[in-house]
Amino acid sequence: MEPILARHRATQDSLLPILHDVQAEFGHISEDAIRTIAEALNLTRAEVYGVVSFYHDFRSQPDPRPAIKICRAEACQARGIEALMPAIEAAAGARVRVETTYCLGLCSVGPAAMIGKDVHARLTEGSVGDLVNSL
Amino acid sequence: MTDPATGQPKITVRISDDAAALACGADAVAAAFVKAGCEVQRVSSWGMHWLEPLAEISGIGFGPITAADVPDILDGKGDAVCIGPVAAHPFITRQQRLTFARAGKTRPLSLEDYSATGGWDGLEKARSMGPQAIVQTVIDSGLRGRGGAGFPAGIKWRTVAAATGTQKYIVCNADEGDSGTFADRMVMEGDPFMLIEGMAIAAHAVGAGKGYVYIRSEYPHAIAKMQAAIAACRDRIAPFEIEVRVGAGAYVCGEETSLLNSLEGKRGEVRAKPPLPALQGLFGQPTVVNNVLTLAAVPWILSHGGAAYADYGMGRSLGTMPVQLAGNIKHGGLFEIAFGVTLGELVNDIGGGTASGRPVKAVQVGGPLGAYIPPEQFDLPFDYEAFAAADALIGHAGITVFDDTVQMAAMARFAMQFCAVESCGKCTPCRLGSTRGIETIDRIIAGENIADNVELIRDLSETMKFGSLCALGGFTPYPVMSAINHWPEDFGLPVRLAAE
Ligand SMILES: Cc1cc2nc3c(=O)[nH]c(=O)nc-3n(C[C@H](O)[C@H](O)[C@H](O)COP(=O)(O)O)c2cc1C
Numbered sequence: 001m002e003p004i005l006a007r008h009r010a011t012q013d014s015l016l017p018i019l020h021d022v023q024a025e026f027g028h029i030s031e032d033a034i035r036t037i038a039e040a041l042n043l044t045r046a047e048v049y050g051v052v053s054f055y056h057d058f059r060s061q062p063d064p065r066p067a068i069k070i071c072r073a074e075a076c077q078a079r080g081i082e083a084l085m086p087a088i089e090a091a092a093g094a095r096v097r098v099e100t101t102y103c104l105g106l107c108s109v110g111p112a113a114m115i116g117k118d119v120h121a122r123l124t125e126g127s128v129g130d131l132v133n134s135l
Numbered sequence: 136m137t138d139p140a141t142g143q144p145k146i147t148v149r150i151s152d153d154a155a156a157l158a159c160g161a162d163a164v165a166a167a168f169v170k171a172g173c174e175v176q177r178v179s180s181w182g183m184h185w186l187e188p189l190a191e192i193s194g195i196g197f198g199p200i201t202a203a204d205v206p207d208i209l210d211g212k213g214d215a216v217c218i219g220p221v222a223a224h225p226f227i228t229r230q231q232r233l234t235f236a237r238a239g240k241t242r243p244l245s246l247e248d249y250s251a252t253g254g255w256d257g258l259e260k261a262r263s264m265g266p267q268a269i270v271q272t273v274i275d276s277g278l279r280g281r282g283g284a285g286f287p288a289g290i291k292w293r294t295v296a297a298a299t300g301t302q303k304y305i306v307c308n309a310d311e312g313d314s315g316t317f318a319d320r321m322v323m324e325g326d327p328f329m330l331i332e333g334m335a336i337a338a339h340a341v342g343a344g345k346g347y348v349y350i351r352s353e354y355p356h357a358i359a360k361m362q363a364a365i366a367a368c369r370d371r372i373a374p375f376e377i378e379v380r381v382g383a384g385a386y387v388c389g390e391e392t393s394l395l396n397s398l399e400g401k402r403g404e405v406r407a408k409p410p411l412p413a414l415q416g417l418f419g420q421p422t423v424v425n426n427v428l429t430l431a432a433v434p435w436i437l438s439h440g441g442a443a444y445a446d447y448g449m450g451r452s453l454g455t456m457p458v459q460l461a462g463n464i465k466h467g468g469l470f471e472i473a474f475g476v477t478l479g480e481l482v483n484d485i486g487g488g489t490a491s492g493r494p495v496k497a498v499q500v501g502g503p504l505g506a507y508i509p510p511e512q513f514d515l516p517f518d519y520e521a522f523a524a525a526d527a528l529i530g531h532a533g534i535t536v537f538d539d540t541v542q543m544a545a546m547a548r549f550a551m552q553f554c555a556v557e558s559c560g561k562c563t564p565c566r567l568g569s570t571r572g573i574e575t576i577d578r579i580i581a582g583e584n585i586a587d588n589v590e591l592i593r594d595l596s597e598t599m600k601f602g603s604l605c606a607l608g609g610f611t612p613y614p615v616m617s618a619i620n621h622w623p624e625d626f627g628l629p630v631r632l633a634a635e
């Protein structure tokens with residue numbers, strides 16, 4: 001936590017950048033992290049917790065499984081993502097976390113998915129199955 | 136560049152490094168050309184996404200290709216994937232590219248390319264003319280906010296310029312959450328200096344010292360390019376400073392007051408208006424909040440004049456709109472054209488109809504809060520007022536095409552579900568109305584008391600429309616009611632009810 005806090009100003013507007021760093025470093029934002037951040041920024045724990053719980057990107061529980069983000073917004077629906085979901089769920093099983101996201105800005109070449117920072121488009125049952133299996 | 140082995144000049148191949156190209160496999164294609172001894176330049180995308188990955192050699196395009204096509208192309212046997220001269224492709228020649236003039240042509244992070252193509256001309260001009268004249272030029276251009284509401288940009292700037300505060304801010308809204316849109320992403324990844332220049336001009340016009348670009352976390356490539364671009368041109372825009380801030384997966388943070396709360400490190404809840412952000416925005420100070428496309432249009436307007444921009448378009452919708460063709464469409468991508476083009480021209484003539492080859496059943500314009508429009512209304516011109524009169528919105532100008540396999544009751548349910556998932560929770564009509572909406576549509580889909588339940592949805596829609604704090608709850612009725620009104624049969628209603 002120390003190096004992360006040292007990278008940012010100790011003001012409330014640093015809260016999201018700090019939470020992003022904590023999430024990236026530890027995979028979730030723990031009770032302990034919330035307490036430390038609250039002290040550093042002179043906020044209440046409830047205030048920090050309120051922010052953590054508001055945003056979809058922040059997790060309060062660890063989940064070490066590899067993850068794939070699948071876009072299930074309108075344009076990817078129009079290009080057939082829903083028909084691929086059973087195959088994706090089957091390939092993922094309990095081993096891979098399948099997250100829903102609404103739009104990756106790849107709406108002309110969907111169905112689209114993201115793994116970490118890597119983007120994938122024109123998914124088919126075969127290609128998305130391979131992606132999940134490669135995780 | 137020459138090849139050290141042969142002494143022959145290396146062949147230069149241009150391939151985009153835009154996220155859409157990457158997602159379609161551009162890196163593997165680029166690596167194959169490098170391996171074959173070519174010099175590869177990574178450029179912005181032309182916006183012809185169905186052709187990505189697209190490789191350009193001496194102006195001739197090949198796409199969509201994979202690494203396996205590379206040897207044939209280099210052997211002069213690439214006819215099957217050759218599209219001819221890229222710049223002469225009808226999808227490009229039919230456009231009026233002002234904001235996307237550099238698309239496909241320059242290396243996104245090359246200051247050299249940027250300067251050589253008119254970059255910084257607008258800022259130089261702005262610095263020579265003074266704040267009031269800049270604001271007047273933007274007012275004269277007729278430029279309206281491209282983020283959805285269509286508010287005149289110059290008027291907003293005038294308000295901020297006249298306001299007093301210890302510090303003023305320029306906030307660029309790059310949250311681009313609407314499904315069916317990617318123009319902001321393409322600007323940030325393909326021509327980041329143009330956006331920075333637009334922000335610097337805005338700062339000069341209103342007297343702002345600091346700017347933020349709030350980019351959604353789903354756009355890691357745009358974030359990286361913007362950070363690199365800002366670092367590369369720091370001196371050019373000084374003393375104005377820009378910082379990138381990353382969203383955290385909340386659609387509602389695209390709403391400007393929610394975005395400001397998020398920048399301040401708070402829950403992204405919507406603020407009641409007034410006060411307007413122009414007067415009391417970020418940290419309570421006068422703030423310009425503009426969409427990426429609004430700010431990106433400004434350098435062209437400054438260097439060519441407000442009147443030149445206003446020459447494009449119709450009525451009170453002036454200039455050009457970077458339209459995004461998405462969903463089940465044959466020729467998807469970025470199509471910038473003056474306002475006034477009809478929906479049918481965009482979907483059928485330019486977009487080539489559906490990718491599946493089946494008939495078009497519906498298009499949704501303006502993202503998840505936009506209406507579904509049937510082909511019978513394809514003569515609708517792209518014009519803010521014409522769309523409003525048809526109970527539809529242009530929004531961020533994303534057009535999502537659906538073929539005849541779509542079930543409109545399912546899409547209406549999705550609209551309510553999206554609103555429920557993304558509601559900031561501050562107002563009841565949005566938070567609870569959307570959940571009631573899902574339950575009620577589920578009953579309709581199950582065939583229970585259809586007529587009564589549809590009436591219930593109509594009432595609920597009215598409540599959400601007029602009682603919500605922002606357009607998330609306020610506009611969700613657009614996709615829902617347009618689906619019911621245009622496709623009553625998909626809800627188990629007799630077609631006849633549609634006319635009522
Ligand atoms: C739920 C909701 C989401 C929005 N999302 C965006 C967005 O992602 N990008 C954007 O520029 N404007 C978005 N807006 C519109 C903004 O509130 C605001 O009107 C806009 O940033 C002003 O800039 P402009 O005048 O240049 O369009 C959204 C509005 C609502 C109600």
Ligand code: FES
Binds near residue numbers: 073102110
């Ligand atoms: S809707 Fe899936 S990427 Fe935009």
